Amino acid sequence: MIRWFLRGVSRPRVTTRYPRREEPPPPGFRARALLEPEAVDRDEAARLAATCLPGALARDHHGNLRLDASRCIGCGLCVDMGNTDPARATALDPGYELAVRSRDRLIVGADRREADITASPLGGAFRRSLHIRHVDAGSDGAVEQEIAALLNPYYDMQRLGLFFTASPRHADVLLVTGPVTTPMLQPLRRTYEAMPEPRVVVAAGTDACSGSIWSGPEVAGGVDRVLPVDVYIPGDPPSPIALLHGLLLAAGRVQEASAPRLQRGASAAAARAGGAA
Amino acid sequence: MTAWRTDTTSASALAAELERLGGRLMMLFATGGYDSPPAPRELDALVRTAGGLTRLRAPMQGRVYPAVTPRVPAAHWFEREIHDLFGLVPEGHPRLEPLVRHAPEEAEVNLPGEQDVRLEHRGAERLAGPGVFVIPYGPVRSGVFETAQFLVQTGGEDVAYCAQRLFFKRRGAERRICEVPLEQAVLVAERVSGTSSVAHALAFSHAVESLAHAEVPPRAAAIRRILAELERLYNHLEATVRECEDASLSVGQAQFAALKERLHRLAGAVVGNRYLRGAVVPGGTRLDFDASAVDLIGTTLKAWARDWDRLLDVLLRTDSFLDRLVSTGPLSERDARDFACVGPVARGSGVDVDTRRDLPYDGYPAFEVARHSDGDAMARVEVRFQEVRTSLELIREAVASLQSGPTRSALGPLAQDSALGAAESARGETLYWLEPADAHALRFCKLRAASFVNFGVFNRVFDSQVLTDFSFIEHSLGLSPAGCDA
Numbered sequence: 001m002i003r004w005f006l007r008g009v010s011r012p013r014v015t016t017r018y019p020r021r022e023e024p025p026p027p028g029f030r031a032r033a034l035l036e037p038e039a040v041d042r043d044e045a046a047r048l049a050a051t052c053l054p055g056a057l058a059r060d061h062h063g064n065l066r067l068d069a070s071r072c073i074g075c076g077l078c079v080d081m082g083n084t085d086p087a088r089a090t091a092l093d094p095g096y097e098l099a100v101r102s103r104d105r106l107i108v109g110a111d112r113r114e115a116d117i118t119a120s121p122l123g124g125a126f127r128r129s130l131h132i133r134h135v136d137a138g139s140d141g142a143v144e145q146e147i148a149a150l151l152n153p154y155y156d157m158q159r160l161g162l163f164f165t166a167s168p169r170h171a172d173v174l175l176v177t178g179p180v181t182t183p184m185l186q187p188l189r190r191t192y193e194a195m196p197e198p199r200v201v202v203a204a205g206t207d208a209c210s211g212s213i214w215s216g217p218e219v220a221g222g223v224d225r226v227l228p229v230d231v232y233i234p235g236d237p238p239s240p241i242a243l244l245h246g247l248l249l250a251a252g253r254v255q256e257a258s259a260p261r262l263q264r265g266a267s268a269a270a271a272r273a274g275g276a277a
Numbered sequence: 278m279t280a281w282r283t284d285t286t287s288a289s290a291l292a293a294e295l296e297r298l299g300g301r302l303m304m305l306f307a308t309g310g311y312d313s314p315p316a317p318r319e320l321d322a323l324v325r326t327a328g329g330l331t332r333l334r335a336p337m338q339g340r341v342y343p344a345v346t347p348r349v350p351a352a353h354w355f356e357r358e359i360h361d362l363f364g365l366v367p368e369g370h371p372r373l374e375p376l377v378r379h380a381p382e383e384a385e386v387n388l389p390g391e392q393d394v395r396l397e398h399r400g401a402e403r404l405a406g407p408g409v410f411v412i413p414y415g416p417v418r419s420g421v422f423e424t425a426q427f428l429v430q431t432g433g434e435d436v437a438y439c440a441q442r443l444f445f446k447r448r449g450a451e452r453r454i455c456e457v458p459l460e461q462a463v464l465v466a467e468r469v470s471g472t473s474s475v476a477h478a479l480a481f482s483h484a485v486e487s488l489a490h491a492e493v494p495p496r497a498a499a500i501r502r503i504l505a506e507l508e509r510l511y512n513h514l515e516a517t518v519r520e521c522e523d524a525s526l527s528v529g530q531a532q533f534a535a536l537k538e539r540l541h542r543l544a545g546a547v548v549g550n551r552y553l554r555g556a557v558v559p560g561g562t563r564l565d566f567d568a569s570a571v572d573l574i575g576t577t578l579k580a581w582a583r584d585w586d587r588l589l590d591v592l593l594r595t596d597s598f599l600d601r602l603v604s605t606g607p608l609s610e611r612d613a614r615d616f617a618c619v620g621p622v623a624r625g626s627g628v629d630v631d632t633r634r635d636l637p638y639d640g641y642p643a644f645e646v647a648r649h650s651d652g653d654a655m656a657r658v659e660v661r662f663q664e665v666r667t668s669l670e671l672i673r674e675a676v677a678s679l680q681s682g683p684t685r686s687a688l689g690p691l692a693q694d695s696a697l698g699a700a701e702s703a704r705g706e707t708l709y710w711l712e713p714a715d716a717h718a719l720r721f722c723k724l725r726a727a728s729f730v731n732f733g734v735f736n737r738v739f740d741s742q743v744l745t746d747f748s749f750i751e752h753s754l755g756l757s758p759a760g761c762d763a
Binding site: 014030077187 | 417421424444447449453461468469470471515526531532537549551594757
């Protein structure tokens with residue numbers, strides 16, 4: 001055991017200072033797509049919508065292109081396709097802080113409702129500490145590893161008063177992953193019902209936020225089809241910092257990041273950084 | 278390009294033919310579309326023998342055929358799956374309960390704290406005796422785990438019987454792959470088992486490349502090898518972290534988790550996704566590494582390998598860790614062969630199987646396949662430790678062999694009537710069987726993740742084991758419910 005002790009104390013500190021200090025993603029990280037709807041004509045709108053597997057880029061009934069980032073998996077096919085135009089319509093955003101309190105904040109082109117973004121659905125009572133119960137409702141398994149990574153020395157979520165708990169009776173937050181498969185409907189509902197109030201539901205991952213690439217009789221198509229969702233953390237899978245941001249947002253300790261915007265002119269450079277990897 | 282010999286037989290003779298062939302049953306499935314009600318055309322078996330691959334076709338007339346399982350045990354889950362999805366009846370199957378489809382009434386039973394746990398429709402044997410009770414562990418489990426259920430029958434200490442219940446996470450991936458446009462289908466394959474994204478993308482791409490007679494450029498093949506081995510590294514690290522956690526080795530857990538995190542950061546920096554998604558496509562790779570990315574991989578892994586060696590040295594001298602793993606969760610070589618296990622689970626029980634060597638792809642050079650004969654949790658863990666070294670070596674080799682050139686070749690029309698794609702994930706052999714509808718679309722996909730076969734032996738590694746070893750055994754198998762359930 002002395003070897004482990006020496007090993008433990010001899011390593012330098014690696015823990016992030018987030019959220020007190022910013023933690024930038026590597027350039028070229030593919031978190032989500034950005035869209036400049038005005039830069040798209042009808043033909044290109046149809047082409048871009050057809051190239052998007054999860055339907056994040058889709059046309060509304062006027063034929064206008066909209067981006068629903070709660071569906072985006074950051075694959076970049078839209079960027080690959082549209083790379084002929086200097087005033088390109090899409091680019092990839094490397095951001096980590098993607099979590100929002102309302103799903104329509106993830107839709108580019110929709111009206112943004114102004115809400116009190118600092119208030120937590122838990123009230124002020126849980127600003128210092130949160131206990132989290134995780135339920136896998138059909139994820140691909142990677143997001144579980146990203147959640148577990150919150151305990152590694154780089155993120156160490158316990159320093160922020162965040163803890164996992166085995167019993168839903170002790171939990172303040174229900175952290176749900178996956179598009180909610182049919183056999184998980186009941187276990188998910190029962191876990192929720194076993195939690196004391198006030199309680200918060202956090203959908204972690206693009207498939208939990210919207211169902212994403214999955215559709216059909218096997219899946220409900222997102223946690224909010226089953227339970228009231230308070231915080232959406234898109235990402236495929238969401239990185240540990242994105243998860244921390246979402247959990248702190250649930251506790252009312254951070255604010256939503258302002259929505260990333262695709263600037264014309266700057267977009268070509270941004271897109272190159274995102275697309276070339 | 279995987280080649281095989283095709284034999285045709287009748288459904289009534291399939292079981293006898295498969296027994297005669299011997300070898301390892303890789304897949305057994307019914308082909309057909311995704312209509313309702315399903316219309317199975319034939320049964321297909323893929324068998325690996327010393328002489329190569331054999332595909333055995335058995336056209337179906339009617340819905341009943343003699344079960345394969347009594348003669349070839351490896352067919353047990355495959356036949357239950359065929360029964361669930363296609364309504365075929367393998368007559369004489371020893372246990373034909375639902376596997377893939379969950380009975381609707383199941384959601385209503387087995388609440389925590391309930392006295393009488395019902396097992397009838399769960400494929401579990403009921404043991405009787407004074408003091409025997411059942412622990413329904415899952416589907417919502419304590420801690421951050423993927424969903425699966427284990428019904429542990431115990432008198433309090435010894436595990437009398439452990440039944441596994443999977444397929445809570447079934448998302449219908451095979452149908453989705455056929456529904457979506459062909460050039461987007463690889464994105465679905467990447468998300469079947471998110472921790473084996475590269476292996477699934479590779480297996481799927483290999484099948485499409487066979488269908489379209491496409492060649493992968495050498496540069497793309499080298500990049501694919503780098504990605505696949507990087508994925509193997511972080512999956513083997515995950516298994517190590519979990520084992521340290523089970524042994525309450527907090528410093529070891531933290532240190533190995535930090536090593537794992539460094540790999541994900543490398544992946545995020547060079548691919549743009551911490552799980553290496555969006556890189557592999559049929560025909561090659563979508564991305565190319567520039568000089569700085571190649572440099573980053575080389576320098577990062579050099580320092581990483583040094584730290585790994587030091588940590589592993591301490592771990593292998595920690596008695597409290599070794600004591601929990603040695604002789605825990607034994608899987609006999611016979612069971613591993615009978616149930617056609619793959620990956621580190623099979624290799625830990627002395628079975629010499631590795632897709633990278635057996636069905637060569639993407640220019641893998643010759644390497645030594647790690648094997649161990651003990652069959653216990655320690656053997657599986659040690660196989661992984663050896664494979665970490667091999668993977669580091671393979672990445673070094675691939676980086677050195679990167680030559681300039683294109684990374685993607687154009688795909689022609691789908692010209693063949695069926696194809697098999699294979700890749701070795703960190704968990705073992707991953708297979709995709711594809712049949713095209715026309716030159717540009719698929720009509721049928723059957724995927725078989727390594728975890729599907731390895732989960733099938735879960736109930737066989739608890740012989741004279743105790744409850745407290747449960748997590749050691751589970752994590753030494755290193756299974757992915759997401760891949761199994763698809």
